[in-house]
Amino acid sequence: MGKCLSCFHVRSTEPLPSISDSSFVDTHVNKQEAGLSSELASHQDSSFVADNTNHFDKTVSPMSNGTSKTPYTSTSKSNSSSIASMQRPLRSSVHSRSRQSNDIGNGPTLSTVSETKINTLFEKYRDKDCTDEDCILADGIEQMCNDLNLSPDDVRILVLAWKLEAQQMCKFTKQEFVNGLKAMNVDSIKDIQSKLPELVNKCRDNAEEFKSLYRFTFRFGLDSSCGQRILPSDMAIILWKLVFSIRVVCDESFVLTAWLNFLAQHTHVVRGIPRDTWNMFLTFYDTIGDDLSKYDDTEAWPSLLDDFVEYQTDKSNQNTSDTTNRNKAANGTMNQTG
Structure with a gap:
């Protein structure tokens, strides 16, 4: 996983809940x-x-x-x-x-999850050349993705990293891996395969779960090795597409598509996304409507979001003006012909 993140689609069905009659x-x-x-x-x-x-x-x-x-x-x-x-x-x-x-149907119980099996799984993917600490790096993560039958840029891998509370992209420490799988109540590749669609569905249906994943995604995209605090625009665009693929088909969301196009066209000006802008975009997306009709310029939005709305409004007005001029020109031609 890394800057290869590019296109993302999730197709999964929601598992039936178990019913306790205790x-x-x-x-x-x-x-x-x-x-x-x-x-x-x-x-x-x-x-x-x-x-x-x-x-x-x-x-x-x-x-x-x-x-x-x-x-x-x-x-x-x-x-x-x-x-x-x-x-x-x-x-x-x-x-x-x-x-x-x-x-029934819940995989291993807390009492049957085997830490020994988790450790064995970790050893399978552990980077043998890493001398600083026990960790799984890019090659091991890629191998794990292959075993899960998932692409490294699949949103379910992001969900897995979130559940492992991974501190850095392309790296799972042993503590993150072991504690994360125990918290997920899984100890095998098969169990992880079964669990991930359930977690994706939960994020899609539960606003607080999605918000937690969304905020994790910003931190996950930062290069912690150099103390990075602002997400580069190109990485932000990739991660926005990735995390929102849980909720929408990106190309079918006007606001999301327009926002990402705005950023892509202004990378020479917008070089990075601060945490506040990242966090507030989720609120912006959920409240202003797909046609920006509920946008209120008196609200305390980050300036970049204000710039986006102004840009989009000017673009819409220009399109309307162009359409009007074309219609007038067409009518004039018809009158001359008549």
Whole structure:
């Protein structure tokens, strides 16, 4: 990945969400337990019930890992033993079904993601010549993209870098790679392939997720090795096309197309994009309308956005004037002919 970023299209389908019925399960089990407690009270004297109720309540409380504590068993009362034996399969079987339901279709669970497998995956792509630190560089990232069946300039690779919290383009440190895949709850190429479309869909449908990715993209495009703080215009154009491809087809968005054309035609003047301009363009895009009709020059927009609107308005007026003149000329010709 790098300045080869050029064209981007995402085609993915949104995965079906998993449905957890744990709240129903717990309610159902509590009702069963209440019935058992009532049965116990009807068959035993009140002193026995008072002595054993606390034990009964404690034994059926699930532990943090989803298992149950060993039921309390009294040797002095035969009914206590039989009821305790009924409690354990009821609670454990219901919670087992609940856990199985939650795990279906979600890939590895947090408890099954293997850090060993992640480390092995990292070693596969690690740059063997890098002596400063363990990291994956351009060649390793390209190999990883090949294994994922993705182009390095695919927006899903940008999403992956975002989830790894990568600090620099064309470089994944071991800490970023390991912690990022653990946070994504994946430990194999197959898992990553399945996860990325889900993350892309989430960014498309959730404004806050997209905003987080969008702001990451600016920092990701900077050359941190030289302390760069302003994104070069050519790189900004590439990254704007890339990140917005999640939400729109760039050529079909008037504002985005006009904005990028404006920058491309004025690179001799607009040499770079500051962070504030990058961040504010997203707000600008979402609020001013596709025909710039909602633009308000009293708003505190960055000056470059004001210049863009002025340029686009002048261009539109010029086009209107040219059209009017052509129509007049055509009408004059027709009158002379007549």
